Amino acid sequence: MTVTVPQRAAVDRAEQEPAILVSGLRMRYGRRDVLDGLDLRVHRAELFALLGPNGAGKSTTIEVLEGYRLRSGGEVSVLGQDPARDDPAWRARIGIVLQSNRDHGRWRVAELLDHFARYYEHPREPAELLRRVGLAAQADQSAATLSGGQRRRLDVALGLVGSPELLFLDEPTTGFDPEARRDFHALLRELREERATTIVLTTHDLTEAQELADRIGILESGRLTACGTLEELAAAARADSEVRWRGPDGEPRRLLTADPSQAVWELHQEFGGPIPDLEVRRPTLEDTYLGMVGADLDTTEAS
Amino acid sequence: MNPLALGLRRGAIELRQILRSRKDLYTYLSTPLVFLGVSYWRSGTHGSGGGLTQLSLAGGIASTIFMFGLMTVPQFLFGDREDGTLLRLRGVPGAMTAYLVGKTLFVLATMAASIVLLLFGGALLLHAQLPQSPGQWLTLVWVLVLGIAAVVPMGAVVGSVLPPAREALALYMMPMVGLMFISGAFAPLRNLPAGVRDLASVFPLRWIAQGVRSALLPDGAKALEVSDSWQHLGTASMLAGWMLAGFLLAPRLLRRMARRESGSSLSEREQKRLAKTAY
Numbered sequence: 001m002t003v004t005v006p007q008r009a010a011v012d013r014a015e016q017e018p019a020i021l022v023s024g025l026r027m028r029y030g031r032r033d034v035l036d037g038l039d040l041r042v043h044r045a046e047l048f049a050l051l052g053p054n055g056a057g058k059s060t061t062i063e064v065l066e067g068y069r070l071r072s073g074g075e076v077s078v079l080g081q082d083p084a085r086d087d088p089a090w091r092a093r094i095g096i097v098l099q100s101n102r103d104h105g106r107w108r109v110a111e112l113l114d115h116f117a118r119y120y121e122h123p124r125e126p127a128e129l130l131r132r133v134g135l136a137a138q139a140d141q142s143a144a145t146l147s148g149g150q151r152r153r154l155d156v157a158l159g160l161v162g163s164p165e166l167l168f169l170d171e172p173t174t175g176f177d178p179e180a181r182r183d184f185h186a187l188l189r190e191l192r193e194e195r196a197t198t199i200v201l202t203t204h205d206l207t208e209a210q211e212l213a214d215r216i217g218i219l220e221s222g223r224l225t226a227c228g229t230l231e232e233l234a235a236a237a238r239a240d241s242e243v244r245w246r247g248p249d250g251e252p253r254r255l256l257t258a259d260p261s262q263a264v265w266e267l268h269q270e271f272g273g274p275i276p277d278l279e280v281r282r283p284t285l286e287d288t289y290l291g292m293v294g295a296d297l298d299t300t301e302a303s
Numbered sequence: 304m305n306p307l308a309l310g311l312r313r314g315a316i317e318l319r320q321i322l323r324s325r326k327d328l329y330t331y332l333s334t335p336l337v338f339l340g341v342s343y344w345r346s347g348t349h350g351s352g353g354g355l356t357q358l359s360l361a362g363g364i365a366s367t368i369f370m371f372g373l374m375t376v377p378q379f380l381f382g383d384r385e386d387g388t389l390l391r392l393r394g395v396p397g398a399m400t401a402y403l404v405g406k407t408l409f410v411l412a413t414m415a416a417s418i419v420l421l422l423f424g425g426a427l428l429l430h431a432q433l434p435q436s437p438g439q440w441l442t443l444v445w446v447l448v449l450g451i452a453a454v455v456p457m458g459a460v461v462g463s464v465l466p467p468a469r470e471a472l473a474l475y476m477m478p479m480v481g482l483m484f485i486s487g488a489f490a491p492l493r494n495l496p497a498g499v500r501d502l503a504s505v506f507p508l509r510w511i512a513q514g515v516r517s518a519l520l521p522d523g524a525k526a527l528e529v530s531d532s533w534q535h536l537g538t539a540s541m542l543a544g545w546m547l548a549g550f551l552l553a554p555r556l557l558r559r560m561a562r563r564e565s566g567s568s569l570s571e572r573e574q575k576r577l578a579k580t581a582y
Binding site: 063068069088089094096100106111115120162 | 304309312313316317320324327383386387388390391393394395396397398401564565569570
């Protein structure tokens, strides 16, 4: 398994244990099992993306981990503690960015961030953080007057102000324009690389998961059906690479294969030299995801 | 910083926000101003400080306490639940305690400002009488303190059990407004049928209003009360009962409400809200 763990001065025992360890997590609403024996392990300082169709239990999983929901069964340890205990010292080590927030609309942006910084022992400098998320110009504006994307960035800043060891992001880039999304991705990479923050995010955006995540988990009807790096997922899904070239007759050709290297070598033999317009495309997360979850589910995903 | 200090800071920030926003300032000033206006208009003698001015002012003060406690406080909780404020606080260590401290400070301060405005505004503008003796001042203080303690925690109870739907809030408000008309705050209780009087006597407004009248009106005015007396003992015990019930229930129900808040229930409500505004 290839997980890039950033350089750190000391890796003590506490940091070697996983940030999140879940086994046999069950969640029952009425007579329906929303989570049905979920197993999950998230390492320290990794960015883990949770994917899955709507209703698969992503939000429920995150809420159990955040200590917002009491589980019906199973073992859960987050930063070495059971989130159901909801202990303030443990809370202070966790940052949460929720899907939809309109709270504290009357508060000014800087005033709000500054206030929430005071609840933590080692907060980030609010003014610096505001600059980092690109809201310095809006510091004196009231939160209610922010645009959708600006409000999301304020939510992210509020989630980060306590310098959390573990950050939960529930569909963080919904409503971001491409530039805001790029900036946000840079922020996440910086968190992971410079602060060794563990990040768990749910997303609908497969490209985003592919670009950011060290490991990806796919949640389907209450179970984690696949989990690993992009390569591992592709291998598990037997997703094929695509090889394209131009045939001797000038017509474009296309081949799907699990072993593109072999295919290209054979083409070389065939052509006795360079292959015109050769293109090899590795399976994307989308190919893999669709191979696993099925195209029918993806249509509900998009809606 | 400890949650208590953070709560006071929160309350101070939210109070400052009223002063910053003209709209908020008008909203908070409107209630005492309306009561002052009513007292002026009802006096008939136009500001010569007759007994009717006094009666109306007493009703206004009592109604202010009642409205803040049992209408504004539930509205605050309702709004803070609906927009995700409480959920945010749940994720921050110590923030829920700070919130309660801050809101208490906020409500007490705005209440006190309204009462002061009515009491001294009435005296200056309408030549209404302030309490005439140390005894009456003392009565005013204990009635106000006990009255506030009776309605504010109970308002928090209501706010934490209201279902998260605008309709529920509106449905709750209607009987509260009704109570203002049958509690003797503006029209003498004696003129009401006994059944209505008994109903009003279950709720705190009737008692707060009677208590405030006993502090602002000359002793002879008690002849106008239902039982020809100020019924201080009855007032104190009724208000103390409400206070006890409120202080017993509020912490449990607030905790339960906070526990139930989750991101998915919030986004569900948000979607319903957006669906409604789309029509």
